[in-house]
Amino acid sequence: MTGMEKERGLSMGQVEIDPAEITRVLQELVAIPSVNPAFEGGCGEAGVAEYVKRYLTEQGIPYTEQPVQPGRSNIIGMLPGTEPGPALLLEAHMDTVQTTGMIIEPFAGTVMDGRLYGRGACDTKGSLAAMLVAMATLKRSGLPLPVGVHLAAVVDEEYRYTGVSRLAAAISAGELSYCGAVVGEPTGLHRVTAHKGCVRFYIDVHGKPGHSSEPDTGVNAIEQMAGVIRYLKEEIAPAYALQKHPLTGAPTHCISEISGGAAPNTIPGSCRITVDRRTVPGEEPLEVWQGFKEKLQELERHTPGLQLTVQKPFIIDYALETSGSHPLVRQLAAAVAQFAEGRQEYGAAYGTDASKLARAGVPAVVFGPGQISLAHTEDEWVPVEELVSAASALAGLVLHYRRDGM
Template identity: 35%
Template structure:
């Protein structure tokens, strides 16, 4: 029988998670160390043996496995890191603030709500592992908000942990995501020759060259939007995210740097997208091109059965959910890349992710827990 979960207990756990500052170091935060300690201790106090997987200095994945030793396992994975808190609108971003049916705090939605959901699911079946219809692996990962290194490292354990399916936690309002775009992020450096602004002909203006490249990037972005595609999920996009260059009024700049974000349609390859950008860069002299990060799309070619199982599980407990496709990136690609069918699922709405007033609504965590219990119950 499916339990009726206590909203109060779910929010108490979420409150504890939000109170721990786990802002990714790329945003100037301390990282996930303290939160990993909390998760490890939370599991230990419930008699659940866990393991640490070192990923980066002072930043470890936490994982555990329960259920039949030889049975294939479902992975429930949620990342522990958050984006920064600069510009947070009201109060302390690391205190869960209640206003009506909304609970505000950094990570409440993205994605400590999923972390709380998965921990509560694990706790329920750790007490009665004989009621599992398969083995269960739980993992709390690091670095999703930067390079997803935690998920990539965790995926290397899929064979030893007998992981056959994976669900990665993100705010989907309990819908299931089996397909999403990939991305490439690239650093373009344009070099010129410095000179005094009174004699610009003696120099080579790197910003002018960078501006010409940006014009060509914009034209390429327009071409991508016009390509025939069966739905938005198949359309690639390009964005110039930042441009930096110059020292002051009276100096011809000798360096310009451009950050590019290239979203990959479901059937696009990073290699082909990268080569197109490199051809544009080769139209100017003195241009360097560096790959910051590339991740493939989530294609979902082997996920149909898990999708239908999730939708059926939700119906059994009175929740109507659907399958959707999204343009953003998740850790799920790390598991699909090693042959594990992977979905994205969790409480909260992606529209609140990374915002300066991030929140999750009451009932979201409990609804997702009930769906997962229905999925896993023998």
Template identity: 55%
Template sequence: MTQDYSKLPHPERVAEVLQELVGIPSINPGFEDGVGEREVASYVKRFLSRLGLQAVDQPVEADRSNVFGLLEGRDRKSRILLEAHMDTVQIQGMTVPPFAGEIRDGRLYGRGACDTKASLAAMLVAMETLVANELVPSLSVALAAVVDEEIGYKGVSALADFAAGEAARYELAIVGEPTSLNIIAAHKGCVRFHIDVQGTAGHSSNPGLADNAIERAFQVVEVLQKLERETYPALAHPLTGPPTHCISMIRGGAAPNTVPDLCRLTLDRRTVPGEEPLEAYRGIKSKLLEAAAGIPGLRLDVREPFLTDYALDTPADSPCVERLLERIQMQRKGAGILGAPYGSDASKLARAGIPSIVFGPGSIAQAHTEDEWVDLEEVTQAARILVDFLMNVERE
């Protein structure tokens, strides 16, 4: 017999914490005007310490640290992990004040409001609610606020290494991202690399005497399109759909009056559960080199990947996931278990042996937008769901 604890978190407190978080700039230092996550990390550490919880810095690189806090449950050897990233993307082009946390018509606006300070606020308020009401969950609850999700996943990689070395068993990681309060149990991975197409430079007044690398790149695009049509549909996953690729950047040419001798394509290949990113890369490389051997004059170099990320595929019928879905549906009728085309921190935790899902308030359609916002009622619902779940989940 379970109890309903979902009415405990107060909407006013949720809005207050989220407004404070949005008010602290934490642009990833890899972006223009990036200041890093240090001040948000300090806020989280003070918040947890004020609750009387153990809160420690986990250094990731110079001036960038995760924050890890722990609320002991009745079972000190089994834990639920709540994880959310602290960094945001850039603020250029925003049409709302990025750090004001302005509230209008039930929405809170600002950079990171949706992605993903709303999730972090819900997690912090859930922890605060448990402590303030002297509630002791069955399982211990760890909270990790991590750096560098928006660019390199350095924060969650350090967290995964740390968790793998602990004696405690993690029953489930709930990774905060905007999912409209659905559970994302499967999502795609990624491999990104450059394709350099070679030509021969010459004067643009007589292009026939040269070999235009940009025009040669059209031939590469045709090979990639054929590969997509003929091989991807058969690899479709029931929750994520088929793999995809996108030529996300193209660079070529030295001057307006010179036939270009180099054209670089950047390919973003999204993998599905069951695919290994490097295997997907090697498959594309093999097809391109094979095609180039059969096209007179086509010369290319497929560079080594500069980014790889893994897909997520957590069983939807695991007891913890089923219990979380049960508590969500008490708050939000119609919520379910879905797949996603994007990646998250969850796959890195799963690779470390921690069953992981993605869950949080807000819509991915609002992430990184010029007027980023989140519905405050949804953030409150997220906090209530977390409290209710943490008080009702048991060890598998």
């Protein structure tokens, strides 16, 4: 054992992550494009899924395949524990966002000054690499594991969460059983125990088209929509401050898209906006939407000429709230402290797969190398040192896990 290893607290019953191995694995993952098919240049995750299967096979770790959509499957690697009972789940998504506008070579995996660059390096192939290498290192160590551990590499996190939804359905059906889940996303090795959810829906305003030389002969849907937008900003949004959550902050909404009108010389007969409302723990997305609907119907009744439809949500997602005193969170904190200083419990504004697992009854925490501010960027990168620390902490977590606490 070297001096540095002693400093890092490695001792009997611990394993050592090889920085060269984890760097290589992440470079290989980055080299395989897996842009979500919903985005420009989207090719899907099949290549990464093949890689995960090959890697697990080489390491002697059995896996199952969970078909989600044609050509898109979750891969679940499994290491057994010595004690019976539910396993720990490590989960990371395989898809990335598009590479449009990137100023680096997206699939090169270049390492420079301790940073590994590429699309997905940070979000979230870095976490996937850490989980793969942690599993492989545990397997090679031959040490007995107090708890079984599964690694679920899932599809479609960046668009419709169908991968984790399939996994959650299997959990709800009793086909899989977990005592806790670590969901890999770039948290800078902090523990994210709460995050927001969302509900997204369209509001349509219906006008009456006519010749634009005589604007008073019709009902201008765009001008009516202006009133709706002002109402959302001035009458709805100010109340959000009252709902401030200690970790995630207050709810928000954003009018994220607008379209309307048919021609330059026609009074617009229709206008549509997209509302992206972020929910906080404790809010039910469908109830939030219902609240919008009722208030806007009230506005409709009191505004001459206004006719609107609040469409049913096209996306809902749940907020996450896991107790900081849950054994999983406390033991993850202790494991991380062995390898990285000053890491804390945080809330996040973005959503993750964790809330879907929590909804299925699995206490979940979000954790991984890299900063969320570097995700989806033009020069995405992850610090190699954090990769190694993440894998070390995950391996340590599994090796010493006690379902009943510390």
